Amino acid sequence: MELSNVERAEVLTQALPYIKKYHGKIVVVKYGGNAMVNESLKQQVMEDIALLWLIGVKVVLVHGGGPEINETMQRLGKQSQFVDGLRVTDKETVDIVQMVLAGKINKTLVNLLQMKGGHAVGLSGIDGGILEATMKDQRLGYVGRITKVRTQPITDLLEKNYIPVVSTVASDRQGNTYNINGDTAAACIAGALGAERLIMMTDIAGILRDKDDPATLIPALTVSQAKELFDQGVISGGMIPKVDCCIEAIQRGVRHVVIMDGRVPHAILMELLTDEGAGTMVLGDE
Numbered sequence: 001m002e003l004s005n006v007e008r009a010e011v012l013t014q015a016l017p018y019i020k021k022y023h024g025k026i027v028v029v030k031y032g033g034n035a036m037v038n039e040s041l042k043q044q045v046m047e048d049i050a051l052l053w054l055i056g057v058k059v060v061l062v063h064g065g066g067p068e069i070n071e072t073m074q075r076l077g078k079q080s081q082f083v084d085g086l087r088v089t090d091k092e093t094v095d096i097v098q099m100v101l102a103g104k105i106n107k108t109l110v111n112l113l114q115m116k117g118g119h120a121v122g123l124s125g126i127d128g129g130i131l132e133a134t135m136k137d138q139r140l141g142y143v144g145r146i147t148k149v150r151t152q153p154i155t156d157l158l159e160k161n162y163i164p165v166v167s168t169v170a171s172d173r174q175g176n177t178y179n180i181n182g183d184t185a186a187a188c189i190a191g192a193l194g195a196e197r198l199i200m201m202t203d204i205a206g207i208l209r210d211k212d213d214p215a216t217l218i219p220a221l222t223v224s225q226a227k228e229l230f231d232q233g234v235i236s237g238g239m240i241p242k243v244d245c246c247i248e249a250i251q252r253g254v255r256h257v258v259i260m261d262g263r264v265p266h267a268i269l270m271e272l273l274t275d276e277g278a279g280t281m282v283l284g285d286e
Contacts, residue, residue, distance in 0.1 A: 089141045183200060187254075
């Protein structure tokens with residue numbers, strides 16, 4: 001439906017309080033999944049981020065890239081293996097992960113943001129020692145557990161008015177490289193930055209009371225309520241680690257965390273700049 005000029009002006013006016021609210025604040029966006037694979041959705045996500053940057057929001061984009069890693073490994077004749085939902089990462093695999101995440105995907109996103117009018121700089125968790133890690137589990141190989149976050153490379157870029165685009169690989173003090181779960185990395189980075197909001201883009205609408213019924217979306221809940229839903233089995237399967245990351249981000253100092261469907265066009269703008277919002281917001285108990 002085409003909007004008239006008057007209607008467009010009205011939409012912008014309604015967004016004004018939210019623009020004021022987030023101007024100068026840090027918002028971390030965790031990006032991955034189907035929103036990254038679908039080319040038109042990728043364009044819209046980059047448009048959203050560029051627009052937020054243009055109105056003065058300090059956006060940090062943290063990205064994974066599981067589907068592209070799988071595709072590259074298949075092309076190279078290497079089979080992916082998973083334990084408890086985490087990729088088993090031997091030395092050859094971690095080299096592929098670093099190549100795909102810190103190379104191809106990171107620079108593609110930086111390029112897209114700049115095409116949309118933003119100024120972006122790509123980083124990996126290794127750059128400036130942003131993410132320091134140790135081995136999470138011997139069975140998983142070079143899958144890392146974050147032990148330290150150094151935010152200065154990110155805050156330096158924010159102060160210079162760039163959009164930092166961070167890929168989720170890390171290193172230890174011996175120079176080993178680790179693959180880091182994207183949700184965990186985003187939670188740790190957002191917490192260390194004291195972000196106003198962390199937006200976790202997923203492949204579902206948010207937290208549902210009935211996983212088969214999108215109409216049962218829970219728009220907001222506290223950390224305590226989330227833990228109750230764990231006990232009741234409402235939060236199960238693949239949502240458990242995602243909600244765990246939301247809780248960790250809140251405990252690390254993030255004001256609000258939102259789990260949203262990255263497949264919905266312009267979901268980020270709906271969440272930040274409208275009354276309705278999008279997805280499920282997780283809040284601290286206070």
